[in-house]
Amino acid sequence: MTRFLMRLRGFLRKEALQIVRDPSSIVLALVMPMVLLVIFGYGVNLDAEYVPVAVVNDDHGVMSRDLVARFELSRNFHVYHARSMEQARQMIQLRDVDAIVRVQNDFSARLQGAATPPDQAPVQLIVNGIDANRARLIEGYVKNIAGTWTAVRIAYGQAAARQAVSVQQRIWFNEGAESRDFMIPGLITLIMTLTGILLTALVIAREWERGTMEAMLVTPLRKMDILLGKILPYYFLGMLGMGMSVVVGVAIFDVPFRGSFAALFLLSSLFMLASLGFGLFISAAIRIQFVAAQVSIVAGFLPAFFLSGLIFDLESTPTAIRVVSHIVPARYFVTISHTLFMAGDLWTVLLPNALVLAGMAIFFLALAFRKIAKRLE
Amino acid sequence: MSEQMEQHGAGSEVVLSAAGVVKEFPVKGKPPLRALDGVTLQAARGRVTGLVGADGAGKTTLIRIAAGLLAPTSGTVTLLGLDSVADSLEIQSRIGYMPQKFGLYQDLSVMENLALYADLRGVPMHERQQRYDRLLTMTDLSRYTTRRAGALSGGMKQKLGLACALVKSPEVLLLDEPTVGVDPVSRRELWKIVYELVERDQIGVFVSTAYLDEAERCSDVLVLHRGRLLAQGPPTRFTREMRGRVFLVAAANTMKPRQIYTRLAGSGGIVDVTIRSGRVRTVCEEPGDGPIRDSLNGAQAEINSADPTFEDAFMSLIPREPAPFRIEATASAVSQDRRGSVGVDNDMAVSTTSLYKMFGDFAAVKDLSFGVRHGEIFGLLGPNGAGKSTTFRMLCGLLPASSGEIRVAGQDLRRSRAKARLRLGYMAQQFSLYGQLNVLENLKFFGRVYGLVGKQLHRRIDWAFNEFGLGEWQDKAAFALPGGYKQRLAMAAALLHEPQILFLDEPTSGVDPFARREFWLRINGFAEQGVTVVVTTHFMEEAEYCDRMLIMSQGQTLAMGTPTVIRDLVRSAELPEPTMDDAFIGLAEGRVRPDSVASGERAGMMDGGRS
Numbered sequence: 012m013t014r015f016l017m018r019l020r021g022f023l024r025k026e027a028l029q030i031v032r033d034p035s036s037i038v039l040a041l042v043m044p045m046v047l048l049v050i051f052g053y054g055v056n057l058d059a060e061y062v063p064v065a066v067v068n069d070d071h072g073v074m075s076r077d078l079v080a081r082f083e084l085s086r087n088f089h090v091y092h093a094r095s096m097e098q099a100r101q102m103i104q105l106r107d108v109d110a111i112v113r114v115q116n117d118f119s120a121r122l123q124g125a126a127t128p129p130d131q132a133p134v135q136l137i138v139n140g141i142d143a144n145r146a147r148l149i150e151g152y153v154k155n156i157a158g159t160w161t162a163v164r165i166a167y168g169q170a171a172a173r174q175a176v177s178v179q180q181r182i183w184f185n186e187g188a189e190s191r192d193f194m195i196p197g198l199i200t201l202i203m204t205l206t207g208i209l210l211t212a213l214v215i216a217r218e219w220e221r222g223t224m225e226a227m228l229v230t231p232l233r234k235m236d237i238l239l240g241k242i243l244p245y246y247f248l249g250m251l252g253m254g255m256s257v258v259v260g261v262a263i264f265d266v267p268f269r270g271s272f273a274a275l276f277l278l279s280s281l282f283m284l285a286s287l288g289f290g291l292f293i294s295a296a297i298r299i300q301f302v303a304a305q306v307s308i309v310a311g312f313l314p315a316f317f318l319s320g321l322i323f324d325l326e327s328t329p330t331a332i333r334v335v336s337h338i339v340p341a342r343y344f345v346t347i348s349h350t351l352f353m354a355g356d357l358w359t360v361l362l363p364n365a366l367v368l369a370g371m372a373i374f375f376l377a378l379a380f381r382k383i384a385k386r387l388e
Numbered sequence: 389m390s391e392q393m394e395q396h397g398a399g400s401e402v403v404l405s406a407a408g409v410v411k412e413f414p415v416k417g418k419p420p421l422r423a424l425d426g427v428t429l430q431a432a433r434g435r436v437t438g439l440v441g442a443d444g445a446g447k448t449t450l451i452r453i454a455a456g457l458l459a460p461t462s463g464t465v466t467l468l469g470l471d472s473v474a475d476s477l478e479i480q481s482r483i484g485y486m487p488q489k490f491g492l493y494q495d496l497s498v499m500e501n502l503a504l505y506a507d508l509r510g511v512p513m514h515e516r517q518q519r520y521d522r523l524l525t526m527t528d529l530s531r532y533t534t535r536r537a538g539a540l541s542g543g544m545k546q547k548l549g550l551a552c553a554l555v556k557s558p559e560v561l562l563l564d565e566p567t568v569g570v571d572p573v574s575r576r577e578l579w580k581i582v583y584e585l586v587e588r589d590q591i592g593v594f595v596s597t598a599y600l601d602e603a604e605r606c607s608d609v610l611v612l613h614r615g616r617l618l619a620q621g622p623p624t625r626f627t628r629e630m631r632g633r634v635f636l637v638a639a640a641n642t643m644k645p646r647q648i649y650t651r652l653a654g655s656g657g658i659v660d661v662t663i664r665s666g667r668v669r670t671v672c673e674e675p676g677d678g679p680i681r682d683s684l685n686g687a688q689a690e691i692n693s694a695d696p697t698f699e700d701a702f703m704s705l706i707p708r709e710p711a712p713f714r715i716e717a718t719a720s721a722v723s724q725d726r727r728g729s730v731g732v733d734n735d736m737a738v739s740t741t742s743l744y745k746m747f748g749d750f751a752a753v754k755d756l757s758f759g760v761r762h763g764e765i766f767g768l769l770g771p772n773g774a775g776k777s778t779t780f781r782m783l784c785g786l787l788p789a790s791s792g793e794i795r796v797a798g799q800d801l802r803r804s805r806a807k808a809r810l811r812l813g814y815m816a817q818q819f820s821l822y823g824q825l826n827v828l829e830n831l832k833f834f835g836r837v838y839g840l841v842g843k844q845l846h847r848r849i850d851w852a853f854n855e856f857g858l859g860e861w862q863d864k865a866a867f868a869l870p871g872g873y874k875q876r877l878a879m880a881a882a883l884l885h886e887p888q889i890l891f892l893d894e895p896t897s898g899v900d901p902f903a904r905r906e907f908w909l910r911i912n913g914f915a916e917q918g919v920t921v922v923v924t925t926h927f928m929e930e931a932e933y934c935d936r937m938l939i940m941s942q943g944q945t946l947a948m949g950t951p952t953v954i955r956d957l958v959r960s961a962e963l964p965e966p967t968m969d970d971a972f973i974g975l976a977e978g979r980v981r982p983d984s985v986a987s988g989e990r991a992g993m994m995d996g997g998r999s
Contacts, residue, residue, distance in 0.1 A: 014510045021507020025493060025500070032495040032536075226491020226552070229455045229562075230508040231481040385476065387457045 022240030065099040072119030196348035197321035207286025208311040215294035270351030288375030295382035315341030403592035409463035425615035438606030439596040442900035447596035484558035490549030494538030509556040542772035543574025563595040571771035600699035630696030632675035640688035655683040660703035737920035743792035767937035775943040813887035823867030838885035852880035872903035928968040
């Protein structure tokens, strides 16, 4: 066995024993991703389900009752029947409901063309606009239900062909308009950023704090040994956590996975190495665990959170911020994971992002290598 | 390189040499801090070269430069003929180095730590078993190979650290304060191992130490002070120069040694005063006991000349700070009215009756009964892991006792913990100061915590400024204070609310000999004013300052009594003048039987709360 392999074996065995015996790295790499995934997966659901709405039906015809039944059957709404508009207004003021759907008394008549001019049979929608996003969602759902209902009626040849509510929606890739399918792959990116950076950021700082680094430095250990010895174990640990997150995403949250696992493994390895390299650079520069953790969050996790395009659409941000977002590795991996999960191995999309990630991984690892010192200063 | 070295004779071959080494550390917005200021020295193969000096003298910096961890600002350090900067990797494969924190992985077992360093140092596989066996036998760790390093006692950790540094037989061994915070038994064992190695393998050992008695065990001693080398030579040369300047002063009448000590400390013509073996050891500036007689001012005392030690030489060698500490007659640690409020129902300031503390099945403290009288300095001593800290925390009400009774300042600690706490001051081992707050803010905070406000608070802070010389430092952040001043501030904070009882947990660990002397002088002063002091320490010679002490081992009482009583336990024909260290080691090794301990306590001291 060469001296190099012997040193590396010693170092790797030490790291492995520490990982197994000090539960903090396992908690960080395996338990935390699961907890985050479950919390975000269930908690941060951008879809609105069972939105409480008050329905005021002033028209008592068969048609209007059929329309109201559509609302009752939809899982987007929970319908409360209000006897009058006055009562409905009270409900919305007390926040018992988020919207009012009012079917006017001439609804049936207009539909059948009895009224002049025989054009529209309007349904009034009043939405509590405090939460603008939710208001827009509700508006969309209501239009959707009205449209479907009209389409069915037309198909039966009951309603006038010229009716106004004809919202045509078509959503690609996320057919069910499930925000979860979009969120879970993005979350996996965020989780990998956090664990990848924290894992390495804390382990070297910990050695400085415990005084073991000083003893390590006065051995024939080379800089390359330290780099490899610190990257390899945490690469495996981080990838294990990533794999578990993907399994949980697909198995529990029913997120589709349309790409190949080989592509996922290859591309997430690049991203993991970039994160680990960044973490290693932080911990080589900062020798206090607490500060290293803070820097990891501020310089690693928050940019990934805000600038990866997962939470905020980068297309609608100011140019300056969009430019800055190009230096965030998570941005590229969010695109990659969305593509792999929802579209498949589209190499025209994957390849450019993969190249950028590879460049970043090399850059951060080189930076860490430079910063690892065999001296105390 | 190696050919060059082989030309030298084995005995006098220089393995480490420094030439004009200067090391500066940059300080933000200020001129750089000069840790080493032109140090030139040599250390030879087959010898133990000791580096002694106070805190901040530059010992660690020098050793780190030699190990290739730091680069000198100017000058060169050569190890085994190799330059410490250019050839650091080559040097690191040929030396052994033990840093202050030992460099052990707490989660790894004894054997795993050894295997790690064997891998890193490239010890061939076929040599390993033999090497491990020898190191484990030497360090007496053979029975603990599967135990995690984190679960070892301080002394065992230190020996394992040494074994790891020796796993590949080094040509030079660098030890940075290897015995800090380790009990005397372990210290003795470590030196034995080092000397075995030096004799068998003819390696060169370069060791820094804050323990002055250890300097005498070295073949050569280097005295470092503020980055400069003050003196170099075998220890005997240092002691020879001190002949006729060291005296033992014994009280002739009822005067306590402590009172003589207080009188002599800081007097003109006297360099150093300590209490040793019940007598006051005094070092004069010039040969002759004139200054002692002047200071005693006719008080009855017996003055005998004594053999000088390295410590005497060291203390007279180092230039002393101006304005030595004097106890002000007017300033008082505890005002008269507070002193009067002592509970009369109980004669003891602190007492425990059959105290137990269990952690699961493990009894950390077993059947402990003792009492501390008012105005007494009471020491709690024992090796690492003896249960000192556990006992201490129970006394302060920080940890509930499993069974038994504790009374502090007349209060039953089980029932009225808050009341008792108001009457006691506590100084924790780590000083527990707020690093970011300045001196004044720290004092204000601790004063308010104990309910001091307005004029009363100002009066006490003024007292602290005068008493501890903290006034000029009041705007300085606590973390930036020199070690000795941190200790002063911590003590001032513990005394602000005029407690009747002062608990001090290892107050002198990590503090240099000067600060330690000053500390004991101050503690003496407080005791004279009626404050009861309970103190733990692992410096056995400091036990001499205590009125009485309790020596613990494995959670049980090993011995209790005055310093004289404890020393008498090991007095024999071979050891007519035993020191505290001797007594401690005798007790710890079981050479003194428990029945003689009990009788010693009964004969030497009145009943101390035992029933």
